[in-house]
Amino acid sequence: MDGVTDAPFRRLCRVLSGNRMGLLVSEFVPTDGDAVFNVDGHKQLRFFPEESPFGVQIFGRFPDKMADAARKIAVSLKPDYIEVNAGCPAPKVAGKGSGSGLLRDLPRLQEILHDVRAALDGCGVDLPLTLKCRIGWDSDSINVMETLAIAEGEGVEMLTVHGRTRLQGYNGLADWNWIGKVAAAAKIPVIGNGDVNSVARAFDCIENYGVAGVAIGRGAMHNPWIFGAIADAWEGKPARVITAAEALDVFKLYYGFKIEDGSTDKGAEGRLKQLAARLCKGFCLDERREARDERGEGQGPGAEDVAMQVRQSLLSSSCAAELLDRAQSLKEGLAKDLVFDPDRLVNLNGAKETELKFGDQFKGR
Ligand SMILES: Cc1cc2nc3c(=O)[nH]c(=O)nc-3n(C[C@H](O)[C@H](O)[C@H](O)COP(=O)(O)O)c2cc1C
Numbered sequence: 001m002d003g004v005t006d007a008p009f010r011r012l013c014r015v016l017s018g019n020r021m022g023l024l025v026s027e028f029v030p031t032d033g034d035a036v037f038n039v040d041g042h043k044q045l046r047f048f049p050e051e052s053p054f055g056v057q058i059f060g061r062f063p064d065k066m067a068d069a070a071r072k073i074a075v076s077l078k079p080d081y082i083e084v085n086a087g088c089p090a091p092k093v094a095g096k097g098s099g100s101g102l103l104r105d106l107p108r109l110q111e112i113l114h115d116v117r118a119a120l121d122g123c124g125v126d127l128p129l130t131l132k133c134r135i136g137w138d139s140d141s142i143n144v145m146e147t148l149a150i151a152e153g154e155g156v157e158m159l160t161v162h163g164r165t166r167l168q169g170y171n172g173l174a175d176w177n178w179i180g181k182v183a184a185a186a187k188i189p190v191i192g193n194g195d196v197n198s199v200a201r202a203f204d205c206i207e208n209y210g211v212a213g214v215a216i217g218r219g220a221m222h223n224p225w226i227f228g229a230i231a232d233a234w235e236g237k238p239a240r241v242i243t244a245a246e247a248l249d250v251f252k253l254y255y256g257f258k259i260e261d262g263s264t265d266k267g268a269e270g271r272l273k274q275l276a277a278r279l280c281k282g283f284c285l286d287e288r289r290e291a292r293d294e295r296g297e298g299q300g301p302g303a304e305d306v307a308m309q310v311r312q313s314l315l316s317s318s319c320a321a322e323l324l325d326r327a328q329s330l331k332e333g334l335a336k337d338l339v340f341d342p343d344r345l346v347n348l349n350g351a352k353e354t355e356l357k358f359g360d361q362f363k364g365r
């Protein structure tokens with residue numbers, strides 16, 4: 001995720017999952033802007049050997065520029081795969097014909113895949129090519145089956161389908177029935193994507209929609225332990241309870257990773273708050289505390305209030321150091337009776353479904 005899953009964030013998820021992440025992919029890397037693509041000019045291209053298997057995702061609308069970027073990335077950085085993005089809905093990307101804009105111009109998408117594949121074949125580095133797409137531009141033009149056929153014809157080896165249209169943006173829910181139809185028709189592995197925010201949902205999607213796997217985006221911003229939790233369930237291990245104290249310690253860890261990666265203090269503060277805003281929504285009152293309340297042994301504010309106070313305290317910090325200090329004192333104070341409960345994170349948009357306006361944000365753009 002652009003602006004989120006940089007190397008330090010991926011490292012955080014990797015450490016919290018005990019190195020059981022599956023496939024990783026970079027933030028998307030632009031190829032249109034540069035007169036000549038230069039691998040040193042894109043901070044999104046930083047990744048580390050321990051992240052393998054790691055893919056670099058590129059976006060753009062010019063086949064020659066996409067091919068040139070893919071070749072240079074393959075030769076000098078040697079990731080494990082190259083992915084083309086046909087999913088980004090942002091007006092500055094899709095509106096210009098790249099990202100999900102390619103879904104309105106499938107011949108161009110085909111040309112891009114063809115030229116990128118040829119560039120990879122021609123450069124002596126044998127890398128798989130993968131594609132990430134949405135189900136279509138809007139509900140009147142769902143064309144994910146055509147996208148699949150083009151992808152397979154051009155030698156794409158894995159397709160990740162985000163089950164929303166471009167017009168939906170991130171609103172409403174992903175349509176997993178479409179993802180299931182693609183998976184059933186595909187000869188290549190199909191990875192389903194959209195709203196996988198819990199262990200139960202990940203298993204439900206894998207068991208019921210025929211996908212080879214699931215891709216998790218915003219779920220990791222709410223719950224950076226999610227990969228480890230899925231791996232635990234996969235390995236038959238019991239679910240682990242994460243205390244608020246353990247969750248609050250994550251900020252120090254993340255801060256250290258950001259600074260080690262060369263971030264400014266201000267940059268690190270922004271990322272800590274980005275994480276805090278989402279993660280704190282998972283805090284709820286510890287069962288033992290609820291049991292105490294039921295027995296009339298303690299009143300205090302309700303779980304929602306306490307969780308929101310913790311969130312507010314972190315978000316209103318004036319700098320990273322203050323946020324980390326507050327996280328420390330919250331552990332012994334306000335947050336001591338809280339646990340992190342990932343099942344509270346039912347809506348990744350952070351808003352109630354009824355409050356969401358379907359596709360309004362991108363209408364006409
Ligand atoms: C802030 C943000 C940045 C994103 N950047 C990318 C990106 O660079 N490449 C990409 O393929 N998808 C990107 N996405 C989309 C996600 O990968 C994913 O397809 C989408 O959020 C739905 O999955 P989820 O419900 O698991 O989040 C981004 C999403 C968000 C919220």
